[in-house]
Amino acid sequence: MNVYEVLKERGFIEQITHEEEVIKLLNDEKVKFYIGFDPTADSLHVGHFIQVIVMMHMQRAGHIPIALIGGGTAKVGDPSGKTDMRKMLTNETIESNGERMLNQMRKYITLDGEKGIPANNADWLDNLNYVSFLREIGSKFNVNRMLAAECFKQRMETGLSFLEFNYMIMQGYDFLELNRRYDCKMQLGGNDQWSNIIAGVNLCRKADQKEVYGLTFKLLTTSAGIKMGKTEKGAVWIDPEKTSPYEMFQYFRNVDDADVENCLALLTFLPMDEVRRLGALEGAEINKAKEILAFEFTKLVHGEEEANKALEATKALFAGGGASANVPTSEMDKALFEEGKELLEVMVELGLLKSKGEGKRLVKQNGISLNDKKVQDPFFKMTLADFEDNKAMIKKGKKVYHQVELV
Structure with a gap:
């Protein structure tokens, strides 16, 4: 099965620029593709991890991920889905966060420069000549179309700074730069990045007449459309020092019944027949499916030993066994x-x-x-x-x- 069909069957894919061309490309070539991560925190969270899992699916199918750390774009801040301007971080914090994120990703995908490529857009954004950049890149963007983009709409009401207005141009330039450096032909990202991805695809085609493509996948949300991955303490982090394996296990052990099948499809590598079987369980039986979801995801992130500890702690507590060494x-x-x-x-x-x-x-x-x-x-x-x-x-x-x- 083509990796595109795998991603589609599991429910990842939301929007795509050229479906037939992408399917053919993924069948015919080892495709270099990129996903960007702005290092605004010192750890990936569960929302990011959807993108890591997509990279895992793609790399297992023989394609080459470029894990792009936004060391340059993080200094500007993505306005997508935000009601206020992002907090400005110091250069040192951004650099440190980026290194930590890459180190986390190396647990799940190979980033050896051949099978997978680590990159940082600070390498080309930090030292741009402003006038030259405006002449070569700015001339390819239509301001009317930019202002109509979904990522700017929410901020137009509260005030969009010129700093953030440049974010789309910078992300579009990332795609052009990665295409020139590595022959990168696809940009992937969450569905909130559609406007930015389209900007990159159009820039590559206008500037260098290159055939490149964009694809977005669904954000991790509940059946009611609310973003998942938040607890009272904040985000569910991949770093075990910030969110323990037990807390991660508990989060997914307690998802709503209606969200079990979607989470199993997106967050585990279980076969889809098994995902559908588990998702169809009802009543008390659905709790077994939730336990499998929690175990499989915790195992994927933290390893089987930690997943087993979390499972044992959960069983001890729910059986009235009291304290356990694996409880926070x-x-x-x-x-x-x-x-x-x-x-x-x-x-x-x-x-x-x-x-x-x-x-x-x-x-x-x-x-x-x-x-x-x-x-x-x-x-x-x-x-x-x-x-x-x-x-x-x-x-x-x-x-x-x-x-x-x-x-």
Whole structure:
């Protein structure tokens, strides 16, 4: 099966510039393609990982990914889908973030300069001559068409800076530069990048008369169209120091029933017959499908050992087994609990609550437990008597567990 058909069957593909030509190209050649990642954080998150999985599918089919770090474009900021201008990062932070992202990607795709190519657009964007760039590249862009692009529409109401207005031109220039340097013939990206990808395809065709193509794949969203990959603590990160394998497992163990099949298709390499079988399960049986989803994705990101630990911890907790070494754990000073410390205050410090007010509402709803006992008093204080072997288990709602260990 052509890799395009694989991606289409699994539900990745949203829009494409020239479908027949792309299918023929992917059949006939080892195609160099690129996906860009602006290093605005020091780790990839689950939303990025859809793109990493696409690169994995493409590389397994013999095609050559170019993992482009946006060391130059990150200094401008992509306005796509944003209501405000992105925070400006220092050059040092951008460079450090980019290196960390590439190192993460190397776990999943080969980036040896042949089977896969690492690149950074700071190499050609940082030292451009402004007037020369305007003459060669700016002359190929129609401002009326740019302003009509979806990526600018939301910002036109709140104010689009000239800095951000240049982002589309810069991303289009990336495609031209990668085509000239590596004979890159395709740009892939999330569906929010369609306008920018079209700009790159058109620039390559106008500037060098090169036949190049663009393709977007779906963003990771719920069946209601809401972006997935966010928890109360923030994004679900690939870095285990930012999101533990257990927390990642729990996130996908608790997705809505309607989202299971889509997540299995996009985030695992299970055969589609199995994906459809699992997605069709109903009632209590769908929980088994969720467990498989959580295990397969955690295994893909962190390896089988960590996935097994997360699975064992989940089974122990849901079976009422109490504390487990694989549950998120925070160490706290024993002296804090000698006189007693309010449980809600502890939960705020651990990031389990945004505020004590939220905690008080949850207490009224029987939504907080300590060591498997419902907490009825919003001012309840944890003391040393609540710790067994220096450990206590806090539970928020039905799904969030956190162990406190005294030191």
